Amino acid sequence: MVDGEPRDEARAPESAAADTSPAAGAAERELRRDDAAGVITGVAAGLGRHTGIDPVVWRTAFAVTALGGGTGLWLYAFAWLLMRDARGGPALLEQLLNRRLSGEAVLALLGGGLALGTAFNLIGGFGWTTLVLAVPLVLGGLIAHNRGVDLSRVARQLPEWLTKREPPPNAPGSEPDPAYYNPAQPWAAAPSGPIDLAVVARQSAAREAPDPDDEEDEDSGEDRERPPRPKDRDDAAARPSPRRGVSLLGVSAWIVAALTAVVFVHAGGVSVGALLSPQAAPLYLGGVITVCGVVLVVGTWAGNPRGVAPVAALVTVLAVAATTTDLTQLRFGDARWRPAAVSEVREPFELGVGQARLDLTALPLEPGQEVTVRVRVGFGSLDVLVPDSTRAVVHGRAGFGRVALADRVSQLGVGLALHDTLEPVSGSGGDGAAEEAVSEAPTLNLVLDSYAGDLEVWHVAA
Structure with missing residues (x-):
């Protein structure tokens, strides 16, 4: 035995361990x-x-x-x-x-x-x-x-x-795509570029080499299903099985249903405001999010928490919307407003999405009286009908769409702002009487807002 041999044997495990390190x-x-x-x-x-x-x-x-x-x-x-x-x-x-x-x-x-x-x-x-x-x-x-x-x-x-001072990776360079030889294609029509002969050899060997399993089937004369190869069985065993157990999403739904029932009992009735009002939403939706969080923690050890995280994300978005906007005041569909008293126009008319029509012809107004009417439509159209005996001072804004004032003014585009006045229609009397009627006509200040849609104001006969 030579003196260097033990040192080589001692070094071999170390090098092997170094090569197989993660x-x-x-x-x-x-x-x-x-x-x-x-x-x-x-x-x-x-x-x-x-x-x-x-x-x-x-x-x-x-x-x-x-x-x-x-x-x-x-x-x-x-x-x-x-x-x-x-x-x-x-x-x-x-x-x-x-x-x-x-x-x-x-x-x-x-x-x-x-x-x-x-x-x-x-x-x-x-x-x-x-x-x-x-x-x-x-x-x-x-x-x-x-x-x-x-x-x-x-x-x-x-x-x-x-x-740590490990340098960043290098930017990958662009390399030409190799063109592989196709034996069925004549050389005159072969694409230009390098030819990888190793790939050609492997493809030819794969086509020419017979499958031993197919030979056994031909010898026996039987058509039987090929059993999985050992590598396939190892891959199937290594593939993680889906998480099984009680669906925690269903458990969460029952807990949230019980929490909702408690909130309705405490509020004294079933209403959307008891859940989504600005005062109740942080408590109720915060409780739902807490339930989802607890269920996700429990799902670490037991049960199947699949589907809980997306639900928690959606409830979070709803909680943010409820704390920034009064969701109970949102209205959808078609709205027809025809106030018959000045007290009915003190609060703003609001519609979330849809078509709205405000008819002010039945509103009793005294000569020289000034009334402010506010209307807000999120997405949709708004038509305002004003009696021709009144003066309409219009302040309209629309993020996108069209703003029209009778047949005189019409704007179409983005970020629209309209500030104009519709003067009352003069009567059939003399010039002096007509001017006096116009000067003493009541005034309607119309404040109209819309995110996207059409705003139109028209003079009609009362």
Whole structure:
């Protein structure tokens, strides 16, 4: 035995262990933007592909948190700076910092940014803005915990991910696509470019080599189904089986139904206002979100929590809408208003979506009297009928659509604003009497608002 042999034997296990280490064999799971499935920049589509969560959920989260002081907007921009392009090229911040950022580090930075925005909003006191940011933060943490992510370990490793000096990946270069030889195609019609002879050899060998299973079937003369190969059986065994157990979505529905019944009993009747009014919505919808969060935590150990997270996201959006707008006042369909007293026009007329018609011909007005009427139609059309014996001072605004004042003025476009006056129609008396009737005519101040639609004001005979 030579003196060098024991040293070689001792070194062999170490080199084998080094070659089979996870770092050497495992490829990095990159977080890339998905331009093909993206809507704007591919950020939400790339996050959805990396995490296995529908991109719609990510887009909803960015949109909801944008209502909290614009936090979702700068989080989206931050994600665009941190994510690599669709081909795996380095992210902009990776190039500026000259270091590699893993997908886990990017997700941790986004979660930390959302937590920082929530903390800043808490400085001024707890309000609906804090609720808008805190609910997605809590839901995101629960979903991560449900998937087996150790959030404390991620928080401890984040400084290490940011301080390591591993260089960013190189931008992929464009290479010409090889043209492969097709034996059935004549050389005169062959495409230009390099020919990979190794591929040609493998394709020819694959066509010429007989399948031993097919030979056995031919020898036996029987048509039998081929049993799965060992590799196929290993792949089937390695494939994770779907999560089984009690559907926690059904359990959540029963709990929410019981909570709704308690709210109706406490309110003394069944009404939408008891659930979605600005005073009741934070408590009721906040309770529903809490139930979903508890169910997601329970689903980590038992049951099937599938479908709970999307429901929680939708309820969060509804909670944000209920805290910013009085949903109980929204009206849909067709509306016909014909007030018969001045007291009936003190409150504004409102319609969410549909067609509205306001007839002011039955409104009793004294000479020289001035009355203000406010009408708001979200999406749709509005026709206002004014008696020809009154003066109509119109202040109309429409985000998109058309604004018309009788046959004299008509505007069509975006961001419309109309400020004009319809003078009363003079009577049939002498010139002096007609001028006196016009000067003493009552005045209707019409304040008309619409997000998108048609606003029209007409003079009609009373």
